[in-house]
Every structure is written in structure tokens, then in C-alpha cells.
Amino acid sequence: MRTTNGDRRRSVLAALCTALVIALAGIPAAGALFANYTVLPNGTAYNASVEITSASEYMFSDVGIMGENVPVQVGNVQLSGNCSPCTYNWSRPWGAPASITFEKGNYTVSYTEPLQDNTLQGTFDSPYQVNVTIPEEFDVRNPLLAGISQGGVAIRHGDNTTTVQWIKTVVFNVRFYDPGREELLWFFLQFMGILVLVLVVIPWMLSMKKAE
Template sequence: MPNGTAYNASVEITGASEYVFADVGIMGENVPVQVGNVQLSGNCSPCTYNWSMPWGAPSSITFAKGNYTVSYLAPLQDNTLQGTFDSPYQVNVTIPEEFDVRNPLLAGISQGATVTRDGDNTTTVQWNNTVTFNVRFYDSGHEELLWFFLQFMGILVLILVVIPWLLSLKKAE
């Protein structure tokens, strides 16, 4: 989403009859992800599915076995999008023009990614055959705050280190 609080996902699955809406927790456990606007598309019109929402476990959808695309909307936390899969996937993340990933002091991208700035000022981050991905992005306000902090630190170094050192050289003469 343009405000950075949610993302739209489209996942292509093959030979599947179930899709679980889960993220990976600290200990590798499945953590439920709250999703909305779930759509299932494939060689069916319309594609139907059944929801399963067990208590304390991730929700899932079940459907006839086949090849599908599952699309959904889910919330983001701390401007970070990450995922882990059972088998390698090609992952494409399109970041809206309001956000950026080029400053390594503010952003983070897991290894193996290629970053492309597109003609419409969006940014595409792509991984080929990965079982895990992570991308952290930032807005212009965070970048301005970083530059203010770095300038402030530069002034402090000048006042607390360089000027006293110059004054000590003058006294030594």
C-alpha cells in the first residue's frame, strides 16, 4: 500500500490443495497473519475455496488440487517485508515511489537480491530461487532525520575533538 502499512501479495502455487496464511516466528514456528481480500485464481471460473480458522493457529484455505494464484492483502510492521518458503521461489517486491531501499544505513535487503529503479519511480527488488527474503524500506522523512543526525554528530566531533586538539597545538608552541 502507498502508506507502507500493508502489502498486496500474489503467490503462484502448483499441485496444491491448501494455502496457509502464516509467517515464520523467532523459533521457526508458524505465526498467524491476518489477511483480507483473499482471491484464488486459476483454471476455474470462479475458483472456490473453504476457509479454515483454527483457534491459535494460522488460517488457511482449501480447494481442489491444482495450479493457482493466491492473492491477498496483509499488514506490514516496521516497514519490513519478509517471507520463508518450503521450496525455492522467485520473489518480486515492488516498492511504491514514496519509499526507497538504496541507503544501506536505513534499508536492509537479504542476500541475492537485485534492485531496479523503474521508469514510474517504483523500485523492484527481485530474488531468484530463494527460500527466504527480507526487505526493509524507508520514506524521505527517515532519510532527512538521518542526515540531520549525521550533521549534528559532525558538529559535536568538531566541537569536542577537533577544536580542543587545535587549541592544544597552539599552547604547545
């Protein structure tokens, strides 16, 4: 069967679209770097694994109130990539964040860092896909106790662990809580409910009866 001119044009267009899709599939997605964080069961520290590209230095710091780099204490630092072993040099300026330097290239930096107030946060110079794994002892589902920065999605797994994921972000923040804090919250809400009942609702009902 001979195709008409319109059919041929549609066929050519479909072929071009297919070729474009194949070509785009071979191009790495922008901002495809990963940063994975795993909170330890006691909630006092976490393990981090951060990909870096075309880098020769990595600084260990947190973000201060004014946006400044605040020194943090890290341990179990490892550098991995197309090298065996991957070596680095420490730099610990007085009063400034520590850093490691190495031959320029693409690497994964792994380390352990203490955690305070059940809050984990970080910033990046370029977009990252961030995954934070929270153990079963903690939760993020109660908005009165937990907090997840914009773009984060919490996934509760069958083993009661939680993964909070940001697909493409330069800053993230997650706050989690333990069952004790949730029980304390419910106790406080119940106490406040009783106070409202005793101090507001009952006096109002009695005043209504007197008015009658």
C-alpha cells in the same frame, strides 16, 4: 565439396548440441514459481500474488523469532487457476495461522496483508522468483536505512518506483524507508559531526597550539 572425417564429426557434434538445446528448452525450469508483492502507497499494507503447484492448502502466516508460524491477518483472498470460479474453504484454528483448503492442483493465491515497520519478508518450501514493487514514496538505496536479503537486486524505475527481485530463493526480506527518515538520518549525522568537531577536533587543535 566433400568433407573430411573431422569435418563430419564436428557436424554431427554440432547437430547433437543443437538437438540438446532444443530438448532442454522444452523442459520447464526448476523452481519457476513466482511470488509478486506490491506495497501500497501508504506503506501500511501490501498485495500478494503467489503461485502454488500440486497443493490443496495454503497457510497465511509469518515467521516468528524461533522460526515458528505466526498468525497474520489477511483480506481480499482470491484463488485462481483452471477453474471458474475457484472455491475454497477457510480454516481458522484458535491460536494458529488461518489457511484455506481446496481441490489439489495448480493455483495462484492473492491476498492483502498489513505491513509493519516498512519491512516485508517471506519464506517458501521451494525456490521462488520473488518480485517486490515499492511505490515512489519509498526507497531502498541508502544502506543505513534499508536492507535487502542476500540475492536481492533493486531496480529503480523512471517513475521512481522500485522493484526488488530475487531470481531463486526460499526466503526474502526487504526494508524500505520514506523521505522523512532519510532527512532525520542526515540531521543526526550532521549533529554528530558538530559534536565531534566541538568535543574532539577543536580541543585537539587547541592542545597542539599550547604545545607549540
